[in-house]
Amino acid sequence: MKLKPWFAIALAAAVLAAGCSTLPRCGKLAPRQGDEIVAAGQFFHTGTRVVLWLDPGGYDGYRVERRFAPIEKSDWSNSCAEVRTLKTPNRYGLRNAALTPAQIEAVRGGGWDLPLLQNVVDQFVLHFDVCGTSRTCFKVLQDERDLSVHFLLDLDGTIYQTLDLKERAWHATTSNDRSVGVEIANIGAYPADGEKPFAQWYQTNAAGRVFITVPKRFGDGGIRTTNFTARPARNAPVRGTIQGQDLVQYDYTPEQYAALTQLTATLCKVFPKLKCRYPVDADGKLIPYKLPDAALKNYQGVIGHYHIQTNKVDPGPALDWERVIGGARKILDSENSTSFPAHGAEQLLKRRGDTGQRGAPAAVTN
Ligand SMILES: [Zn+2]
Numbered sequence: 524m525k526l527k528p529w530f531a532i533a534l535a536a537a538v539l540a541a542g543c544s545t546l547p548r549c550g551k552l553a554p555r556q557g558d559e560i561v562a563a564g565q566f567f568h569t570g571t572r573v574v575l576w577l578d579p580g581g582y583d584g585y586r587v588e589r590r591f592a593p594i595e596k597s598d599w600s601n602s603c604a605e606v607r608t609l610k611t612p613n614r615y616g617l618r619n620a621a622l623t624p625a626q627i628e629a630v631r632g633g634g635w636d637l638p639l640l641q642n643v644v645d646q647f648v649l650h651f652d653v654c655g656t657s658r659t660c661f662k663v664l665q666d667e668r669d670l671s672v673h674f675l676l677d678l679d680g681t682i683y684q685t686l687d688l689k690e691r692a693w694h695a696t697t698s699n700d701r702s703v704g705v706e707i708a709n710i711g712a713y714p715a716d717g718e719k720p721f722a723q724w725y726q727t728n729a730a731g732r733v734f735i736t737v738p739k740r741f742g743d744g745g746i747r748t749t750n751f752t753a754r755p756a757r758n759a760p761v762r763g764t765i766q767g768q769d770l771v772q773y774d775y776t777p778e779q780y781a782a783l784t785q786l787t788a789t790l791c792k793v794f795p796k797l798k799c800r801y802p803v804d805a806d807g808k809l810i811p812y813k814l815p816d817a818a819l820k821n822y823q824g825v826i827g828h829y830h831i832q833t834n835k836v837d838p839g840p841a842l843d844w845e846r847v848i849g850g851a852r853k854i855l856d857s858e859n860s861t862s863f864p865a866h867g868a869e870q871l872l873k874r875r876g877d878t879g880q881r882g883a884p885a886a887v888t889n
Contacts, residue, residue, distance in 0.1 A: 658745030763840025
């Protein structure tokens, strides 16, 4: 049947109008909520505050220059001449161990697709940074050590992402190809009968409550939340045995636990091979030492640096694994029937008081 001309014109106009209403208008802002992480170029909500390497005040693991050196000396040629430990301008590489030559050829330029990355990532490695704050941690990794990690988790619970998760960050030797890593701000664990730097970092108020004092040489510490007082979740230092060593460590802050729990749930949802669990023995107890090679090879889940290497004790005896993993499982269970509440992150950021402090952090002066 031949359409009458007026009907054809009306139909075309209707189709055009419908098309216009669904296409975004050019120049329209695609706003972020401030809780997104990036994996293979895709944004995923976490429900907790995330500062990307793209954001003001973020830490950019892609840059070749030193972040905190005087700017006229920060370029790569000056940096490798001045800092002997810096051997290569890129502090990250390609996750190529699990890829075929054809896949390597496809992603060597950086263009990963999400399904390929989901097939590769199956471990989430927890570290403490021994630096005490994320700003100092990034300075050490980027400016002094030729190392990298995907996430830094500061005392106030702010997560900094320094690289897309598609990159092979250099933080956990044999697990770099398959893992995502986070450095949690904490001064670390020390032999129970040895020297400890706790007096510089932890004070006790009149009520007997322990709080963190960032040593003066680190300035304001680069903590994003203004007037934030960090307190260990448990008041007394936590003692425990890791790799057979009797260690003592102050706990992480409640804000760090909350953010780490959200991040863990998010990663376990984004990466199906990454199981929401931690290494346990037959009785369901945390394994406090390096996993045997075969067990490590087969392990898919959240894992400590000390489960990977015998010369590491992080994230230390203080990390409450059940609090993180149990909390993440609860989030995943409640999320299974519904999608992430779009408004949840916004409320959370408001509640935590994002200070809008967007300027670059001051240089560390030590
Ligand atoms: Zn580590």
